[in-house]
Amino acid sequence: MIPYGKQDITQSDIDAVVEVLQSDYLTQGPKGPLFEKTVAKYCDAEYGIAVNSATSALHIACLALDLGKGDFLWTTPVTFVASANCGLYCGAEVDFVDIDPRTYNMSVDALEEKLLLAEKTFALPKVVVVVHLCGQPCDMEQIYRLSQKFGFNIIEDASHAIGGRYKNEAIGACRYSDITVFSFHPVKIITTGEGGMALTNNKRLAEKMELFRSHGITRDAERMTQDPDGSWYYQQIDLGFNYRMTELQAALGVSQMSRLDEYVQKRHLLAEQYNRALADLPLTLPWQHPDSYSGMHLYVIRLELEKISSTHKEIFESLRQLGIGVNLHYIPVHTQPYYQKKGFKFGDYPEAECYYREAISIPLYHGMTTGQQETVISALHEILK
Numbered sequence: 161m162i163p164y165g166k167q168d169i170t171q172s173d174i175d176a177v178v179e180v181l182q183s184d185y186l187t188q189g190p191k192g193p194l195f196e197k198t199v200a201k202y203c204d205a206e207y208g209i210a211v212n213s214a215t216s217a218l219h220i221a222c223l224a225l226d227l228g229k230g231d232f233l234w235t236t237p238v239t240f241v242a243s244a245n246c247g248l249y250c251g252a253e254v255d256f257v258d259i260d261p262r263t264y265n266m267s268v269d270a271l272e273e274k275l276l277l278a279e280k281t282f283a284l285p286k287v288v289v290v291v292h293l294c295g296q297p298c299d300m301e302q303i304y305r306l307s308q309k310f311g312f313n314i315i316e317d318a319s320h321a322i323g324g325r326y327k328n329e330a331i332g333a334c335r336y337s338d339i340t341v342f343s344f345h346p347v348k349i350i351t352t353g354e355g356g357m358a359l360t361n362n363k364r365l366a367e368k369m370e371l372f373r374s375h376g377i378t379r380d381a382e383r384m385t386q387d388p389d390g391s392w393y394y395q396q397i398d399l400g401f402n403y404r405m406t407e408l409q410a411a412l413g414v415s416q417m418s419r420l421d422e423y424v425q426k427r428h429l430l431a432e433q434y435n436r437a438l439a440d441l442p443l444t445l446p447w448q449h450p451d452s453y454s455g456m457h458l459y460v461i462r463l464e465l466e467k468i469s470s471t472h473k474e475i476f477e478s479l480r481q482l483g484i485g486v487n488l489h490y491i492p493v494h495t496q497p498y499y500q501k502k503g504f505k506f507g508d509y510p511e512a513e514c515y516y517r518e519a520i521s522i523p524l525y526h527g528m529t530t531g532q533q534e535t536v537i538s539a540l541h542e543i544l545k
């Protein structure tokens with residue numbers, strides 16, 4: 161099976177991890193801060209907080225923004241469930257904004273419309289989580305403009321977008337957001353096995369996220385309620401978690417970062433080859449916003465079903481049978497049983513549901529060979545001819 165995504169691990173990655181195993185620190189050593197610095201510097205952000213997953217990063221990002229009971233978090237329905245669940249972890253209510261039919265990201269028009277309604281019912285969101293789907297940056301300038309007008313905070317879920325750029329600045333620079341979150345799961349652009357990071361330019365938010373990452377415990381005397389009893393002393397000043405990243409993960413991350421640009425370039429090259437080879441098929445190919453440079457995490461095709469005799473499911477299964485590990489990103493979150501129990505219904509977000517009926521993610525990863533890509537292309541030609 162040709163997978164839809166796959167990590168790239170080199171000998172220098174392996175050496176970096178082995179070096180940690182032979183060192184004094186398996187966790188809470190020098191590699192964590194080095195990885196944070198490396199990513200923050202690449203993105204031109206002030207602070208990086210490395211954690212054990214993007215899900216944890218989203219959780220502590222929401223907590224740092226004081227999201228809680230009685231608050232609303234809005235996100236897009238076309239995302240992984242974690243972008244919404246982080247609001248529920250904090251006791252907030254989650255709501256969704258439909259997608260733009262061209263970029264598949266949250267629609268700015270739909271967002272503005274929903275904000276105008278919410279303003280009248282005093283139900284404005286405290287946090288909006290935008291997702292750069294497939295790596296394509298959202299229209300951050302416009303979303304930021306709305307955040308200023310309606311007073312909400314922005315978290316960028318950039319799990320798909322490290323290495324991408326928006327208006328010539330790295331995704332993660334947080335120019336138009338409070339916090340940006342990356343995932344380093346093995347299917348993503350770079351990996352640490354499991355892992356994530358939150359970036360911000362706000363010192364107060366960075367300090368809060370650091371606290372929530374590690375039990376709410378501080379060793380900084382200035383933040384304590386009394387003078388330290390002695391050099392052993394620490395204080396728990398909030399309720400946090402153990403969301404720390406290990407040194408093995410951080411060392412792997414530092415090593416992977418040295419190839420990030422190469423990874424994204426290769427993904428663009430593969431995408432361009434797909435663009436050319438699939439142009440004549442009854443498909444809608446990914447549309448690239450001219451203002452931005454995608455991280456190109458996923459290559460999603462949409463079937464033009466009115467021109468095809470088979471169903472979406474039949475085409476998906478035929479591709480799998482031919483050894484093509486296609487996938488579907490994502491089942492709209494509001495249609496999940498857990499969210500249906502909260503009152504969301506099919507039909508609530510028609511663009512997201514239409515996307516779901518047509519979308520297929522086809523294989524795209526750094527190590528993909530020309531032969532593997534040709535296999536995918538000829539399978540699509542055969543099935544859709």
Ligand SMILES: *Cc1c(COP(=O)(O)O)cnc(C)c1O
Pocket residue numbers: 212213214215216239240242243291317319320342343344345354355356
């Ligand atoms: C992968 C992903 C996550 C979760 O990442 P983990 O590191 O696995 O927790 C969250 N949001 C999006 C959009 C993702 O693709």
